[in-house]
Amino acid sequence: MRRPVTFAFITLAIIFGMSLGACTKKNSLDYGLKVEETLRINLQEEPPSLDWNKAVDTTSALVTLNLMDGLVDYDLKDPEGALKPALAESWESSNNSQTWTFTLRKDVKWTDGKAFTPQQVIDGWQRLLNPGTASQYAYFLFSVKNAQKYNSGALNDFSQVGVSVNDQGQLVVQLEKPQSYFPYLLTHHSTYPIRLDLVKKFGDRWTEPENIQTLGAYKLKIWDHDKAMVLERNDGYYGEKAKIKYVYGYMINEYSTAMGMFDSGKLDFQQSVPANELSVLKGKPTFRQAPVLGTYYYGFNTKRAPFNDVRVRKAFVYAVDRSQITKIVGGDVTPLSAWIPKGMFGYEEGVGLQYDVEKAKKLLKDAGYTDISKFPRVTIGFNSNEDHQRIAENFQAQIKKNLGISLEIQSEEWKVYLSHLQTDTPSIYRLGWLADYPDPDNFMNLMTSYSENNHTGWKNKKYDQLIEKGASIADKEQRRHIYEQAQRLLTEEDAPVDPLYSMVSHFLVSERVKDFPVNSLARYPFKGVSLQ
Amino acid sequence: MKSFLKRGAWLPVLLFWACVVWTFLGYDLPPALLGAFLVTALLYFSFYVVENSLGWFVLRRTLEALFTIFVIASLTFLLLRTIPGGPFDEEKALPPEVKANIEAKYGLDQPLLTQYVIYMGNLAHGDLGESYKYVGRPITEIIADAFPTSIQLGVYALLVAYLLGLPLGVIAASRHGTWMDSALMMAAISGVSLPSFLVAPLFVILFSFTLGWFEPALWEGPSFYVLPMVVLGIRPAAGIARLTRASVLEVIRSDFIRTAKSKGLSERVVLFKHVFRNSLIPVLSLAGPMVAGILTGSFIIELIFAIPGLAKHMIQSVTNRDYPLVLGATLLFSVMLVVANLITDLLIAMIDPRVKFS
Numbered sequence: 001m002r003r004p005v006t007f008a009f010i011t012l013a014i015i016f017g018m019s020l021g022a023c024t025k026k027n028s029l030d031y032g033l034k035v036e037e038t039l040r041i042n043l044q045e046e047p048p049s050l051d052w053n054k055a056v057d058t059t060s061a062l063v064t065l066n067l068m069d070g071l072v073d074y075d076l077k078d079p080e081g082a083l084k085p086a087l088a089e090s091w092e093s094s095n096n097s098q099t100w101t102f103t104l105r106k107d108v109k110w111t112d113g114k115a116f117t118p119q120q121v122i123d124g125w126q127r128l129l130n131p132g133t134a135s136q137y138a139y140f141l142f143s144v145k146n147a148q149k150y151n152s153g154a155l156n157d158f159s160q161v162g163v164s165v166n167d168q169g170q171l172v173v174q175l176e177k178p179q180s181y182f183p184y185l186l187t188h189h190s191t192y193p194i195r196l197d198l199v200k201k202f203g204d205r206w207t208e209p210e211n212i213q214t215l216g217a218y219k220l221k222i223w224d225h226d227k228a229m230v231l232e233r234n235d236g237y238y239g240e241k242a243k244i245k246y247v248y249g250y251m252i253n254e255y256s257t258a259m260g261m262f263d264s265g266k267l268d269f270q271q272s273v274p275a276n277e278l279s280v281l282k283g284k285p286t287f288r289q290a291p292v293l294g295t296y297y298y299g300f301n302t303k304r305a306p307f308n309d310v311r312v313r314k315a316f317v318y319a320v321d322r323s324q325i326t327k328i329v330g331g332d333v334t335p336l337s338a339w340i341p342k343g344m345f346g347y348e349e350g351v352g353l354q355y356d357v358e359k360a361k362k363l364l365k366d367a368g369y370t371d372i373s374k375f376p377r378v379t380i381g382f383n384s385n386e387d388h389q390r391i392a393e394n395f396q397a398q399i400k401k402n403l404g405i406s407l408e409i410q411s412e413e414w415k416v417y418l419s420h421l422q423t424d425t426p427s428i429y430r431l432g433w434l435a436d437y438p439d440p441d442n443f444m445n446l447m448t449s450y451s452e453n454n455h456t457g458w459k460n461k462k463y464d465q466l467i468e469k470g471a472s473i474a475d476k477e478q479r480r481h482i483y484e485q486a487q488r489l490l491t492e493e494d495a496p497v498d499p500l501y502s503m504v505s506h507f508l509v510s511e512r513v514k515d516f517p518v519n520s521l522a523r524y525p526f527k528g529v530s531l532q
Numbered sequence: 533m534k535s536f537l538k539r540g541a542w543l544p545v546l547l548f549w550a551c552v553v554w555t556f557l558g559y560d561l562p563p564a565l566l567g568a569f570l571v572t573a574l575l576y577f578s579f580y581v582v583e584n585s586l587g588w589f590v591l592r593r594t595l596e597a598l599f600t601i602f603v604i605a606s607l608t609f610l611l612l613r614t615i616p617g618g619p620f621d622e623e624k625a626l627p628p629e630v631k632a633n634i635e636a637k638y639g640l641d642q643p644l645l646t647q648y649v650i651y652m653g654n655l656a657h658g659d660l661g662e663s664y665k666y667v668g669r670p671i672t673e674i675i676a677d678a679f680p681t682s683i684q685l686g687v688y689a690l691l692v693a694y695l696l697g698l699p700l701g702v703i704a705a706s707r708h709g710t711w712m713d714s715a716l717m718m719a720a721i722s723g724v725s726l727p728s729f730l731v732a733p734l735f736v737i738l739f740s741f742t743l744g745w746f747e748p749a750l751w752e753g754p755s756f757y758v759l760p761m762v763v764l765g766i767r768p769a770a771g772i773a774r775l776t777r778a779s780v781l782e783v784i785r786s787d788f789i790r791t792a793k794s795k796g797l798s799e800r801v802v803l804f805k806h807v808f809r810n811s812l813i814p815v816l817s818l819a820g821p822m823v824a825g826i827l828t829g830s831f832i833i834e835l836i837f838a839i840p841g842l843a844k845h846m847i848q849s850v851t852n853r854d855y856p857l858v859l860g861a862t863l864l865f866s867v868m869l870v871v872a873n874l875i876t877d878l879l880i881a882m883i884d885p886r887v888k889f890s
Contacts, residue, residue, distance in 0.1 A: 049667035056622070131629075134637035136620070139627045152629035204668030225669075225677050226840040227751075250750075252838040256733060257749045260741065264748075415617025415853055422625075431623065452625035 031222060031230060033246050039526060041269040042258050043249040046226045050207035052189040053128045056136045064189045066231055066247065066526055067214040071102055071186040076519045080345050081438035083183055087116065097178040097474050102171040108238045110213040116193065118165045124194035126158050137190035143182065145174040178472035181439040188437065217242045217527035226251060243530040268510040275387050278331045278506060286508045290518045291343040293435035294503035295336060295443065301425045302496050303457035306376050311367040313495040317353045318360035319402040320395055326501050328390050334502040338487045339443055341502040343520040346440035346483040352491040352499065357402045364403060372404045379408045381426030383417040388430055425455045438521060440483050441471045447490055447497065458496030463489050544573040555684055558753035577878065597870040604866045605655060605859065609648055612855050619664045619853040638664065661856035671860035675842060681751060682841035685760060686826050692765025693772055701776025706803060708781060723770025728829060732763045732836045749838045760837045764829055768822045772815055779811035813884045816876065823872040827865055
């Protein structure tokens with residue numbers, strides 16, 4: 001009877017002894033960083049990928065932006081989003097903006113001391129465009145000569161793609177056709193230089209902290225997957241060194257949880273604030289907002305009745321007062337009747353159809369709908385979300401009140417909605433567009449007849465021609481004029497879309513943070529930020 | 533042998549508690565301790581199985597489990613592909629050549645049957661593939677990173693549930709019909725009815741922001757563990773309390789208790805030695821379904837308390853249509869459920885001699 005018990009206790013004692021020897025306190029997530037030299041931000045989620053050729057989301061982009069530099073960078077102080085040198089000292093175009101030559105810095109070193117070379121830029125582009133990489137952002141460089149062919153597999157020889165290094169060590173880019181804004185594309189992380197030696201050596205694991213090498217203002221110190229990320233100042237940075245030593249990224253998805261931490265002083269930066277919190281937060285010293293280069297719009301399915309008739313489309317646009325919708329959304333979003341959002345070159349306040357119920361009623365009558373009860377069944381489709389729901393309900397109510405037509409509203413889960421947009425577009429659908437780069441072409445291109453993002457079914461040759469012309473011209477005033485014409489065609493004459501408002505971003509920054517970047521691109525480089 | 537079985541049960545139980553206390557204090561679980569627990573528990577179960585000639589039973593159950601998991605994997609695989617919307621449908625539509633490259637890379641351009649055969653083949657080798665969203669990260673690695681945290685949370689919550697539910701149920705039953713009974717059952721009903729997305733913020737406001745006793749979020753040590761485990765455990769605890777009470781009341785009225793009482797045994801001895809042990813059986817059989825409840829319930833808790841566990845992936849991967857991750861997480865949860873049910877059955881057999889396996 002007694003022996004097993006004794007045996008058990010001896011075993012236990014031995015195991016406990018062994019365990020005590022190997023006893024380590026679990027790593028606490030503060031990693032011993034001092035609060036006064038650490039900027040604590042909320043990344044909100046695990047960054048899906050730090051492989052900048054492959055990353056597609058804003059969280060990864062935020063981290064990458066602080067780890068890396070592109071050939072050029074935005075001058076965030078410039079209201080129209082001009083460019084400033086980064087890895088490229090200077091650049092110039094020739095051949096009517098069809099050839100671009102970049103002179104690269106020679107004093108740039110990666111975090112392991114290796115020199116930055118033009119070949120690394122070419123390596124990055126080749127990897128981005130390689131079909132085997134399967135990068136979603138490959139199309140960013142489709143304007144480069146033969147790039148699209150190479151990506152589709154029709155061309156296997158990368159040397160025929162229009163990027164090379166000349167005798168002076170400059171990077172020369174040949175484009176398919178003139179593109180006045182080409183350098184803007186190089187601010188995007190997908191076009192950053194790549195260290196192929198690391199990719200080859202470590203495979204997909206090259207982005208782990210022990211393997212990755214970068215050349216930006218910060219370097220990756222810790223990446224505790226799904227828990228936290230720590231960036232440390234890169235003292236070998238070629239530009240002005242970062243002021244704060246560490247950036248600590250939490251991955252807290254739930255807003256109220258993050259808010260609790262922010263209020264108790266454990267967080268310095270929280271991006272994105274839900275719309276229904278805005279009224280509470282407004283007026284607090286920690287609250288910041290900035291217009292974002294983004295458009296929120298309704299599109300009409302012009303392939304089906306009743307919206308195959310331009311008069312009905314225009315009647316609907318006329319019948320809705322946008323200021324009611326912006327009031328619902330709150331947070332100072334601006335009503336938008338034209339297509340290019342506020343804050344971007346090409347924004348025209350006067351363009352587009354303005355609220356006018358009488359005109360709406362007349363147009364509807366002209367279209368033959370004298371008896372409203374005969375109006376076809378029309379559905380507004382949107383993805384399930386409280387804000388979209390409230391906007392759709394307001395739109396529905398305004399149409400009912402002003403035109404007497406009852407609309408149905410239908411919300412669907414995001415991916416289901418996206419697939420329905422492709423296969424069975426609702427009569428009225430909701431979408432938004434956020435700028436990839438601050439050039440009007442990024443918005444205007446959306447509604448061309450060949451754009452995958454044009455779900456309206458509307459095609460207009462004249463519009464296509466205007467957009468192609470606009471992209472090729474360097475003269476600002478000429479471009480402005482072309483985009484005004486195109487916007488009038490899109491939002492006044494044919495009206496396949498009903499722009500509703502121009503977006504605004506809201507975020508919280510604690511009071512000890514100074515010089516936090518506030519800009520319309522929602523880019524947050526931390527190198528200029530300091531702590532009090 | 534018999535005596536070893538009887539006495540030896542304490543060893544894995546003690547080791548289990550050691551593991552719990554160890555991790556709860558915020559230390560990394562030493563592999564030696566965890567290993568010792570697993571080995572002794574397995575040994576003990578094997579001894580038990582052999583001793584009671586339950587080999588065939590366990591083998592049959594294991595085969596059944598494998599079949600169940602195969603069916604689950606197949607159904608999940610098919611259902612995922614029938615719901616509209618693919619993993620790479622984004623707000624900004626992709627040019628056709630880019631989309632083609634992506635589909636080729638992940639084999640999504642293959643016929644469904646081929647994809648299925650490839651997936652099942654890899655699964656048989658323990659290869660769950662790579663995540664679509666977390667580019668290049670193997671599913672096994674994501675699970676290995678997140679799962680221990682989920683287990684930790686789940687075990688704590690289960691302990692809270694039993695340590696809170698059992699005594700309360702017994703107390704309520706022994707004071708049957710008094711105000712205390714009513715009050716406890718009232719509390720239990722509220723516990724079952726209140727959703728955790730309401731209880732969690734209330735507890736955070738009260739215990740964290742107002743009283744300052746515990747941390748409101750994250751998963752770094754004892755003061756971080758308390759709120760999530762209590763919130764997660766409180767619902768099953770209420771269920772257990774109600775079931776225990778009912779079960780104790782039933783046992784108290786049975787003949788053998790009357791016999792025990794008439795033998796002159798004290799009230800306490802009767803209650804704890806005879807009544808409690810016998811009324812434990814239905815309560816214990818609840819453990820399997822309860823593990824399921826805790827697993828699914830932990831999603832909200834992990835989200836609200838920003839705990840880096842697996843339940844979060846389980847839901848978000850569906851939203852992202854991250855097929856490999858959905859499958860990986862689903863399979864893991866199924867295995868957990870099957871194992872929990874098997875263990876529950878064996879435990880019941882140990883306690884209740886009336887249960888016969890055939």
